[in-house]
Amino acid sequence: xxxxxxxxxxxxxxxxxxxxxxxxxxxxxxxxxxxxxxxxxxxxxxxxxxxxxxxxxxxxxxxxxxxxxxxxxxxxxxxxxxxxxxxxxxxxxxxxxxxxxxxxxxxxxxxxxxxxxxxxxxxxxxxxxxxxxxxxxxxxxxxxxxxxxxxxxxxxxxxxxxxxxxxxxxxxxxxxxxxxxxxxxxxxxxxxxxxxxxxxxxxxxxxxxxxxxxxxxxxxxxxxxxxxxx
Numbered sequence: 001x002x003x004x005x006x007x008x009x010x011x012x013x014x015x016x017x018x019x020x021x022x023x024x025x026x027x028x029x030x031x032x033x034x035x036x037x038x039x040x041x042x043x044x045x046x047x048x049x050x051x052x053x054x055x056x057x058x059x060x061x062x063x064x065x066x067x068x069x070x071x072x073x074x075x076x077x078x079x080x081x082x083x084x085x086x087x088x089x090x091x092x093x094x095x096x097x098x099x100x101x102x103x104x105x106x107x108x109x110x111x112x113x114x115x116x117x118x119x120x121x122x123x124x125x126x127x128x129x130x131x132x133x134x135x136x137x138x139x140x141x142x143x144x145x146x147x148x149x150x151x152x153x154x155x156x157x158x159x160x161x162x163x164x165x166x167x168x169x170x171x172x173x174x175x176x177x178x179x180x181x182x183x184x185x186x187x188x189x190x191x192x193x194x195x196x197x198x199x200x201x202x203x204x205x206x207x208x209x210x211x212x213x214x215x216x217x218x219x220x221x222x223x224x225x226x227x228x229x230x
Contacts, residue, residue, distance in 0.1 A: 005110040005111070005112065005166075005168055005169070005170055005171070006110060006111045006112070006170065006171055006173060006227065006228070007112050007113075007114065007158070007159060007162050007170035007171065007172045007173065008105055008111060008112070008113045008114070008173050008175065008227060009113075009114055009115060009116040009142070009143070009155065009158050009172055009173065009174045009175070009190075010102075010113065010114070010115050010116070010117070010137070010175050010176075011047075011115075011116060011117055011174075011175060011176030011177060011178075011181050012115065012117045012119055012124060012127055012128065013045075013046070013117070013118075013119070013127070013177075013198075014046065014095075014177045014178075014197055014198030014199070015095070015098075015175060015176050015177045015181075015195050015197060015198070015217075016094065016095060016098040016102075016128065016131075016133055016217075017092055017093065017094050017095060017098065017127055017128070017130075017131055017133070018092055018093055018095055018197075019088055019091060019092030019127060019130075020092070021091065022084070022087065022088070022091060022092070023045055024039075024042055024045075025084075026077055026080045026081055026084070027039060027042070027053075027057065027077070029076070029080045030073055030076035030077045030079075030080055031057065031061065031073070031076075033076045033079070033080075034069070034072050034073050034076050035061065035063060037061050037063075039057075039061075040060075040061065041057065041060035041061065042057075043056040043057050043060070045118075046177075046178050046180070046198060046199055046200075047118070047151065047176070047177075047178030047179065047180025047181055048118050048151070048180065049118040049145035049146075049147070049148060049149055049150075049151055049154065050074065050077070050118055050119060050120050050123075050144075050145030050146060051070065051145055051146055051147070051148060051149045052118075052145075052149035052150075053118070053145075054070050054073050054074065055070070055149060057073075058070070058073070074120055074146060077120065077123065078120060078122045078123065081122065081123045081126055082122075082126075085126035085127075085129075085130060088126065088127060088130035088131070089130050089131065092127075092130070092131075093131070094131035094132075094133060095197050095216065095217060096216055096217065096218040097216060097217030097218035097219065097220060097223070098131075098133055098217050099131075099132065099133060100217075100220045101217045101220055101223040101224075102133060102135070102136045102137070103135075103136060104220050104223070104224055105136070105223075105224065105227060106135075106136035108224075108228065111227075111228075112138060112141070112162060112166065112170070113136050113137050113138065114137060114138045114139070114140075114141045114142040114143075114158055114162065115137060115139070115142035115143070115144070115158070116142065116143040116151070116154045116155050116158050116174055116176070116181070116184065117142065117143075117144060117145065117154075118144075118145040118151070118154075119144060119145050120144055120145055120146055121139060121142065121144045121146075124139065124142065124144065125139060138162075138165075140161070140165065141158060141161040141162040141165055142158055142161075143155055143156070143157040143158035143161075151180050151181070151183070151184040152183065152184045152187035152188060154184065155172060155174060155184045155185060155187070155188050155190055156188055158172070159172050159188070159190075171190075171191070172185070172188070172190035172191070173185075173190065173191045173193060173227050173230070174190050174191070174192055174193065175193045175195060175227075176193075176194065176195065177194070177195050177196065177197050177198030177199075177200060177205075178198055178199070178200050178205075179200060179204060179205065179207075179208035181194070182194055182205060182208040182209055182210045183208065183209070186209050191211050191230050192208075192209065192210045192211050192212075193210060193211065193212045193213070193214065193226050193227070194206070194208070194210035194212070194213040194214070195213075195214050195215075195216060195217060196213060196214070196215050196216070197215075197216050197217070202215060211230065212226040212230075214226065
């Protein structure tokens with residue numbers, strides 16, 4: 001393999017976009033479709049994987065989170081997202097600077113961009129596509145929420161897929177808005193960039209161990225510096 005290149009792994013929700021509210025509704029519809037139950041307990045979403053959220057939701061509704069039931073619930077989530085992703089442009093928005101940051105990094109040599117997100121890959125495509133943020137992201141090499149309930153495993157999967165596809169070593173940079181994103185990066189020795197556009201403050205992201213913390217993505221030059229001059 002040649003010298004290491006940079007693999008930028010973006011979180012989606014409250015890092016690149018804000019579509020709060022839809023996830024709750026999609027889970028409500030999916031749970032009713034799969035089990036005929038009303039949603040009475042909503043797990044915490046920020047920074048967690050779809051698999052972890054699904055397991056907690058099923059247990060909270062007295063259902064055994066078997067592989068078969070998890071798969072059925074994920075399929076139902078994809079079904080409802082397929083029907084309703086057209087609502088995304090009116091119920092959510094891209095966060096300031098997201099499009100510019102993605103485009104600027106895409107113009108740099110030795111940089112590949114993908115995702116480490118708690119979302120399922122199909123839903124990740126809908127969410128980024130709704131706001132025109134999918135152009136510079138390689139969805140084939142991302143780490144997605146179906147992989148594991150443990151977010152660090154998503155980083156490992158993304159690096160493995162990127163290395164296999166490109167035949168190169170990569171140094172990973174993880175960009176996200178929660179301490180879960182930071183922890184996932186640090187667990188595998190990746191560079192962690194916190195973005196305080198979610199529920200976690202600058203101080204909380206720093207305390208989690210982020211190497212760099214940005215208030216948002218609106219300063220493209222600052223994003224490039226954080227990623228490239230580490």
